[in-house]
Amino acid sequence: MSTTTATHHDDHAHDSHGHPTGLMRWVKSTNHKDIGTMYLWFSFTMFLFAGGLAMLIRAELFQPGLQFFQPEFFNQLTTLHGLIMIFGAIMPAFVGLANWQVPLMIGAPDMAFPRLNNMSFWLLIPAAFLLLTSFFVPGGAVAGGWTLYPPLSVQGGMSVDMTIFAVHILGISSIVGSINIITTIFNMRAPGMTLMKMPMFVWTWLITAYLLIAAMPVLAGAVTMLLTDRHFGTHFFNAAGGGDPVLFQHVFWFFGHPEVYIMILPAFGILSTIIPTFARKPLFGYASMVYATTAIAVLSFVVWAHHMFTTGMPVAGQLFFMYSTMLISIPTGVKVFNWLATMWKGSMTFETPMLFAVAVVFLFTIGGFSGLVCSILPVDIQLQDTYYVVAHFHYVLFSGAAMAIMGGIYYWIPKWTGHMYDEKLGKVHFWLTTIAFNVTFFPMHFTGLAGMPRRIPDYAQQFAEFNMISSLGAFALGLSQLLFLYVVIKCIRGGAKATNQVWEGAHGLEWTVPSPAPFHTFETPPVLK
Amino acid sequence: MKPILEIAALNKRLAWRLSLIAFAGLLFGFAISPIYDVMCKKFALNGRADSSATAFDKTLKIDKSRWVTVIFTGNTMPGLGWSFHPSQTSLRVHPGEITLTSYEAKNNALESELGVAVPSVTPELAALYFKKIECFCFKQQTLKPGENRKMPVMFYVKPDLPSNVHTVTLSYAFYNGLPSADKAALYQQGDNATKLN
Numbered sequence: 001m002s003t004t005t006a007t008h009h010d011d012h013a014h015d016s017h018g019h020p021t022g023l024m025r026w027v028k029s030t031n032h033k034d035i036g037t038m039y040l041w042f043s044f045t046m047f048l049f050a051g052g053l054a055m056l057i058r059a060e061l062f063q064p065g066l067q068f069f070q071p072e073f074f075n076q077l078t079t080l081h082g083l084i085m086i087f088g089a090i091m092p093a094f095v096g097l098a099n100w101q102v103p104l105m106i107g108a109p110d111m112a113f114p115r116l117n118n119m120s121f122w123l124l125i126p127a128a129f130l131l132l133t134s135f136f137v138p139g140g141a142v143a144g145g146w147t148l149y150p151p152l153s154v155q156g157g158m159s160v161d162m163t164i165f166a167v168h169i170l171g172i173s174s175i176v177g178s179i180n181i182i183t184t185i186f187n188m189r190a191p192g193m194t195l196m197k198m199p200m201f202v203w204t205w206l207i208t209a210y211l212l213i214a215a216m217p218v219l220a221g222a223v224t225m226l227l228t229d230r231h232f233g234t235h236f237f238n239a240a241g242g243g244d245p246v247l248f249q250h251v252f253w254f255f256g257h258p259e260v261y262i263m264i265l266p267a268f269g270i271l272s273t274i275i276p277t278f279a280r281k282p283l284f285g286y287a288s289m290v291y292a293t294t295a296i297a298v299l300s301f302v303v304w305a306h307h308m309f310t311t312g313m314p315v316a317g318q319l320f321f322m323y324s325t326m327l328i329s330i331p332t333g334v335k336v337f338n339w340l341a342t343m344w345k346g347s348m349t350f351e352t353p354m355l356f357a358v359a360v361v362f363l364f365t366i367g368g369f370s371g372l373v374c375s376i377l378p379v380d381i382q383l384q385d386t387y388y389v390v391a392h393f394h395y396v397l398f399s400g401a402a403m404a405i406m407g408g409i410y411y412w413i414p415k416w417t418g419h420m421y422d423e424k425l426g427k428v429h430f431w432l433t434t435i436a437f438n439v440t441f442f443p444m445h446f447t448g449l450a451g452m453p454r455r456i457p458d459y460a461q462q463f464a465e466f467n468m469i470s471s472l473g474a475f476a477l478g479l480s481q482l483l484f485l486y487v488v489i490k491c492i493r494g495g496a497k498a499t500n501q502v503w504e505g506a507h508g509l510e511w512t513v514p515s516p517a518p519f520h521t522f523e524t525p526p527v528l529k
Numbered sequence: 530m531k532p533i534l535e536i537a538a539l540n541k542r543l544a545w546r547l548s549l550i551a552f553a554g555l556l557f558g559f560a561i562s563p564i565y566d567v568m569c570k571k572f573a574l575n576g577r578a579d580s581s582a583t584a585f586d587k588t589l590k591i592d593k594s595r596w597v598t599v600i601f602t603g604n605t606m607p608g609l610g611w612s613f614h615p616s617q618t619s620l621r622v623h624p625g626e627i628t629l630t631s632y633e634a635k636n637n638a639l640e641s642e643l644g645v646a647v648p649s650v651t652p653e654l655a656a657l658y659f660k661k662i663e664c665f666c667f668k669q670q671t672l673k674p675g676e677n678r679k680m681p682v683m684f685y686v687k688p689d690l691p692s693n694v695h696t697v698t699l700s701y702a703f704y705n706g707l708p709s710a711d712k713a714a715l716y717q718q719g720d721n722a723t724k725l726n
Contacts, residue, residue: 112540179547183540213551221558236562240606240645240704246574247565251558312653314572 019519027122030114031519032099035121037416039096040409042124044485046088047402049132051478053081058440058474060457061467074457075143080131082146083163086263087170088128090397093405094266095120095177098205101412102181104510104517105199107190107526112183116176123173130166134159145455147252150237150245154229161230164223171216178209178216185209190509192528196290199508200283203290204269207297208262214301215258222251246311253304261300263397264364265293267404268335271357273508274411275339278354279346280505285338292331292338299328306375310384318377325375329368336365351503352426356407359434360400367395370445385455388448394441403433406484413488414502418516419495425487432480439473573656582667583660591625592688596695599686603632603646603701610638611672613703616679624688631681632665632701636672643706644670648699655697658687669706 020028029035057077060068069077099117103110111117134141139157142148153160185206189198198206225236226248235241237248276283283289305313305321339361348354370392374380383389406429414420443466452463459467498515509528513521568574599622601615613634622628636642646666650656661667665680672678686697 113544175548175551179544179551182547183543186543187536187539210550213547214554217551217554218558218561221555221561225559225562239647239702240706242647244565244569247562250565251561254561255558313574314653317572 028118030110030118032103032111032114032117033416033517033519035111035117036096036099036101038121039092039099039124042121042128043089043093043096044488046084046092046128048481048485050081050084050089051481053077053084054474055478057081058471061459062471063468064459064461064464066458069457071457072143073140075145075455076135076141078455079142079144079146080135083142084128084131085397086146086259087167088124088131090263090401090405091170091174092124094205094208094263094401095174097201097266097270097405097408097412098181100416101510102184102202102205103188104415104513104521105202105508106185106188106193107509107522107528108184108188109520109523111180112188113180116180120173120177120180123169123176127166127169127173130162130169134162137162147249147256148223148226149252150226150229150248153226153248154237161227164227167223168220171220174212174216178212181205181209182213190522190525190528196287197528199269200272200286200289201266201269204265204272204293207293208265211258211262211265211297211300215255215262218251219255219259222248222255225251246308249308249311250305253307254301256307257304258297258300260393260396261296263401265296267360267364267401268293270404270408270411271339271360272335274353274357274407275342275361277411277503277505277507278351278357279343279348281342281346283338284341284344285334288334289338292334295331296328299324299331303328306380309377309380322375322377326372329372332368336361336368351410352421352423352430353407353411355427355430356403356410359430360404360407363395363399363403363434363437367392367400370395383448385453386448387444387452387454390454391441391444391448394437394444398441399434399437403437406430406433409488411503412510413491414498415510415513415515415517417492417495418498418514419491419493420498420502421487421491421495425483425490429480429483429487432483433477436473436477436480440470440477441473443467443469443473573650573653582664583662589625589627589685590688591623593623595624595692596621597624597686597690598696599628599684600696600698601630601632601700602698603703605644605703606705608705608707609642609644609703611636611642611644611703613701622686624686624690627662627683627685629681629683631679633677633679634670634672634703635677636674639674641671641673641676644672645704645706646670646701647704648701651698651700652694655686655690655694658690658694659697659699660685660687666701 019025026034026038029038056069057074060066060074060077099111102108131141137158139159141159142153142156142163144152144156144160148160148163185198185202225234228234229237229243235243237243237245239245272283272289303321303325305317306325309318309321343358350358370388374383374389374392410421410426447459447463447466447470450463452459500514501511502515503511509522509526510517512526565574598619600619601617603613603615605611605613611634613632616631616633620628620630634644648661648664648666650659661682661684663681663683665682670678670680682699684699690697
């Protein structure tokens with residue numbers, strides 16, 4: 001919309017003429033709100049699909065022995081569940097939230113490059129198509145784990161190539177999207193909004209976007225090397241030709257660890273937005289939050305080899321990665337204590353977004369602690385590739401990232417739709433999700449400690465009870481998300497009229513525009529006090 | 530706020546600068562490969578320190594006061610129809626002492642095959658101190674169907690091997706020496722064969 005804002009249209013005339021309708025409104029949209037909406041729906045679709053894969057996984061693991069699937073197909077399920085949840089569900093959801101909220105929060109009329117914004121979204125569709133259809137090519141989908149380790153990924157069939165291209169496309173989409181977000185944040189802020197006055201969500205996204213443009217190309221390089229090893233006779237990862245499969249793990253995790261912070265930093269931003277609203281106090285330690293986020297981002301580039309403690313490396317290297325990993329808990333701890341201090345003596349109320357936020361602070365910290373346990377070298381050697389690791393990363397990715405996204409959606413949806421969501425159903429969704437999540441994943445700590453390996457469709461009898469509990473929890477967790485879909489649709493269709501401020505304790509530019517937010521906002525920059 | 534055209538120009542400039550970061554990231558992704566090779570040689574990562582011939586060192590002192598057990602092992606990788614094993618599974622040697630041993634390989638396939646042996650040494654650190662003067666792994670080996678070959682390895686352990694290392698394992702993985710694209714086809718054939726069974 002950069003050109004339309006340049007010309008001095010009368011606002012009313014513009015609204016009635018320039019508003020495209022029908023399908024083309026979405027296909028050709030350059031409006032940050034429309035694109036944000038599309039990102040969120042895309043993400044939710046992928047979330048349900050990859051969640052469906054998880055249901056199949058848990059169905060197979062309901063009892064020991066092979067009931068439904070052969071191991072080859074089971075491995076495809078776990079691999080695609082991971083790939084789609086990460087690249088199809090969590091990351092696009094955050095980009096969708098950024099699209100909606102960043103321009104509103106900084107008082108910009110739109111993103112810096114609206115057409116690129118449209119491109120970043122539509123690139124997701126062919127990538128998702130490649131991933132989803134890879135189930136139907138000869139040999140089935142990728143089955144070597146979401147990390148695409150060689151030699152399996154060098155030997156695999158056509159689906160590996162499809163996944164590599166999907167990763168390339170997703171990488172371009174993320175990089176273009178991130179450049180757009182950084183440029184928007186740096187150049188389009190309303191006058192008077194200095195960097196240190198920006199809302200925390202904007203700050204965390206700024207840092208996340210930097211992580212994305214530094215880390216995603218490394219992954220693109222890694223999968224390109226895989227591709228040339230597969231088809232063009234290179235030997236990057238082929239030991240027979242002087243290469244080394246472990247090299248891939250180094251390149252992959254050099255991307256992969258920043259990637260896990262890409263998936264959690266915006267969640268931190270959402271928490272830092274929700275908690276002050278419902279504690280009715282300003283965020284405690286704003287500046288320290290900014291520095292802690294930056295510190296986490298910088299440290300994320302020097303801890304990658306803690307994913308590979310068992311691949312063999314000199315003790316000095318192992319110790320370095322162990323200590324640098326432990327170091328991350330310091331800035332993360334700063335953030336957790338800042339949230340607690342924000343809640344301290346606040347006049348708290350527990351609407352659905354706040355319930356999600358408080359639960360995330362608690363559950364993410366559990367995931368953080370189990371991460372700290374895994375960072376201890378001798379313990380990690382015991383726990384590598386067990387269900388303990390599965391429990392750990394679901395505590396940080398589901399009850400960290402995904403539940404923060406849900407909280408964020410409940411928090412902002414009145415602004416998007418103009419209606420309040422059904423508070424009672426929202427709370428039911430929250431409690432079902434939280435309880436089912438813990439029933440699913442808490443027992444995995446125990447099965448993992450007892451030595452149950454991940455990515456295996458069968459297990460020893462001794463794990464039967466805990467796995468049955470996990471599976472029952474997972475089915476409940478999956479079903480509860482349909483309730484979420486219902487609440488969102490109900491909120492779009494109608495509900496109590498939302499005020500401009502929506503929440504009593506909400507502050508910031510996005511709450512000064514009407515609800516629902518009009519198609520164009522802040523065409524003349526707001527004035528900050 | 531500045532005039533909109535000025536902002537558009539600023540946006541463009543910043544976007545190009547940011548894409549430089551992305552481009553540098555891509556280059557770095559590829560650069561990790563040679564960097565890793567250098568690190569492996571320097572710090573004996575993965576026991577990969579030495580896969581080339583070392584010249585015979587006449588000034589070498591044999592440390593008669595110390596014994597090191599060298600264990601030999603070897604295996605063939607999928608795609609190569611050979612049987613392959615060391616002639617002796619272990620030897621006790623003095624550091625600095627030049628020792629000759631051998632491995633035996635037999636081609637059980639119906640056609641002649643090209644094999645490449647990739648050595649590795651454990652503990653990894655010992656790879657820096659394990660020197661090969663002669664080894665069948667220095668060049669590719671071709672075996673005719675049914676051919677049996679005894680292949681020599683001449684090595685010594687450097688006397689400055691850290692004193693806490695008492696046992697060194699030398700391991701070879703024999704790969705099919707075909708280009709990897711052909712090999713991928715071979716793996717798939719193998720897969721189909723197992724499925725038919």
